[in-house]
Amino acid sequence: MKNFSFVALDLETTGLDESAEIIEIGLVKFIDGEITDKYQTLLKPSKPISKEIEELTGITNEMLKDKPKWAMIEHDVLDFIGQDFLVAHNASFDSGFISRVTDKLIEKIWVDTYQLAKIALPTIPNYKLADIAQFFNLKIEKYHRAANDAEMAGKILLNLAKTLFKYSPFLIQENIELLQNTNDGLTYILKNVQTKIISKFSYDENIHQGQEQNYSNTALNIKEGSETLKPGGIISSCYNNYEYRVEQVNMLKVVDKAFLENKHAIIEAGTGIGKSMAYLIPALIWAQKKEKKVIIATHTIALQEQLFKKEVPFLEKCFEVKLPVAIIKGRNNYICKRRFEKIKVLKKTESKENIFLIQINNWLSETKYGDKEELNLKKYENEYWHQISSQSETCLARKCPFFYKECLYMKNKRHSEKSNIIITNHALLLQDAKINNKLLPEYDYAIIDEAHNLEEEATEQFATKVDLLKVIKLCNQLCKGKNIGIIDRINFQITSSDNLGNFDLVKENIQIIKDETQILKSKVLEIKELFFNSRISNFDETRITQKERMSPEWICFLEQLDELKNFITSLKVKLVKVISYLDSIEKLEDYNKEMDFIVKIISENIETLNIFLEGKNPNYVYWIASNKGNNFQNLIIFTAPIEIGSILSKNLFNDKKSIVLTSATLSVAGSFDYTIKSLGLKGYDILQFTANSPFNYKNKSLICIPSDIPDPTLTSEDNYTKEIINNIKTILKVAKGGVLILLTSNKMLNKIYYALKKDSNLKDKNILTPGIDGSRTTVIKQLKDNISTVVLGVNSFWEGIDVKGDALTTVIIVKLPFVPPTRPVVAARLDKLKENGEMGFFVYSLPKAILKFRQGYGRLIRDKNDWGALIILDQRIISKNYGKQFLSSLPSQRIIQDTSKKVYNSLEKWVNN
């Protein structure tokens, strides 16, 4: 560790744009792994700082008024840094700011801990400073202050360097080569690791090794599933304090009956039933008895992982057998080693791509499944992934050198072929249904968990889209010059190898393709310009009805889109020609396969544009989503079926013998009518069952409804928000334990979040929201770990959060979660219902809102010892007639409804008792 010294640096700034200035610098010197010195100072900017920056950093204009300018501290900073290299998290941000005030640090080596973390820890959920710190269990007093963040970046560097020792010297050398001299900082650290200068911190190899259990492969010797759950049964013997739950056994029997009688079933299983055991056990027995495959589909990855990594191993332990269970995801979720090896040797145009490839290279040395889900990729990295993922069009199958042993996709496939239970997700199940069971193994029986999400997921899966940005990327994938695009590489191959044959026709077409991709790219830019400059629409999502199609602006836009479609079609013709000319040349098979893949995507785009431009199908909704961001403008063209029930009925329920739908929320006010209708199950003889939660909601929970908060639809947004903020502040003073605030809009979330953060009376509260304070996972972890945490969240926070005990005792629902009626699919559904003489609000919007409301409420009581209060700040729940339906959809319990003052007094007493 000798001579390994560096300075960690962090800046706080007035903002992110070009005119922003540095307001704080923090430097921390590390020598041989120890902090030896610190330097921190505030700097006076030329303009006052904004409220947001004051709130984010805690640095106020008052604090900055007498502080020096950069010129006055530059000498001290340079002196402190001396000959050391610099370390920062997202270093390009800091080095960019530093280069605006001095050029004396430009030549230094900068190590970016964000990039280093990506390659040393390829699979952690997030790479924000706080998330990596949490991974290493490093504590910090307060983020967003320069000295603290700098110290954390330095400690993270040391931990990351230690972590790199898990990789072989050969792999580290490959990492260095993959960097292609594009990143001095990473190369410097990797070389240091290689030469073991920092070997003092030798890595504990055992940390990441899982324990593999070896069970025999004998058959599951159980005849009656319900016997296993009875006291004294096999399952009870695996628990210390086993609780027999009658409703769990009843649910198991309904699953059994559905399979036996070839019927579909809807089962609502209240929280605490243990529903996954109630369907896994009968599914396993059924699959074995009948030698048939049973598919289990979940909506979230979390549940999929829980089933595969927790529930199945638990059952294997109980039954002492290896169970024939496999996970299947879409093929493009798995890596194609052959494509990866090809990409590795190409020169990269973006250094981000080099980092991505090293991350993949390191991950490949440890992954068992090669599933991209392990990587938590960002949006731009998904584009890179697309070039290395397994695809049927690009696969060489038996001709591939990896086919028999190393191909992880093939390994997973072979395993799933031998398995009777296949765990998958809604998306793949629906894609498979869309194309006649060509993706999953043949099956007749399925269990769909988290089925309350099936309608939304099916709408998405049966929709088609053309992403204009992706069209440009596709053009770049074909032709980018410098031997990078596929066409460029083909061109290089045929012009440099005399012995491949005569390629005059190919060369002619290649030139045309090169020209046409350029024209296509400019055509896309023209269309985007037309859309954004003409202000044809001010919405993020614009539904295109027949009315729009008649207006002059839209006529012009659609004509342009039609022209674009013609260009794409022409390009496809040339590509197909080139493919057919090269078809017989084995040496070019790789390229041809890649071209096949691109032609497939292009064909799908043409088909979608045809449907969109025609726009005549009354059962379809057409819309354009626009992103108006400053650096990134994009348009996505969508088409989707308005009503999904008949499609599910035809493609899924008609085809299968028995499908069991289950979730904690499938009924509205005790009826499954909405679920049956929306999923296309009307007319089937279905089993319906509700397994009530074993929890004592009456004694353990309280519902509070303050009656004096204005109706959100009858008051201004500002007044309403102010009122809500005041109420939340009072609730937070009364509440004991963790609090979850559920919202329906990001705009309102931000207003409430900053108002709470600013309030000095709430200094002892750990107020968090994802995006600002870390990822969803990090924020939920803090809610679990620290009982003074208050989390604000939208959408995904309404479900899937399982926090028990004092860590979550209060759930606040700010507004009833109605879907915005302006969203294209929602608007089209409401119009359709109106056409059919139905009241869209009551048959669609209301039941959907109630199901989501029940999901939100479900976050409160997670086990039999749990307790807590639900506070509903939307007075429509009492002032409107439909409000009763929300309340009657919840399990029976105590409700307090009064003025806010009285409600919060009662809440305080209840909490203290």
Ligand code: SF4
């Ligand atoms: S067998 Fe197919 S998917 Fe697997 S590595 Fe080879 S080409 Fe890729």
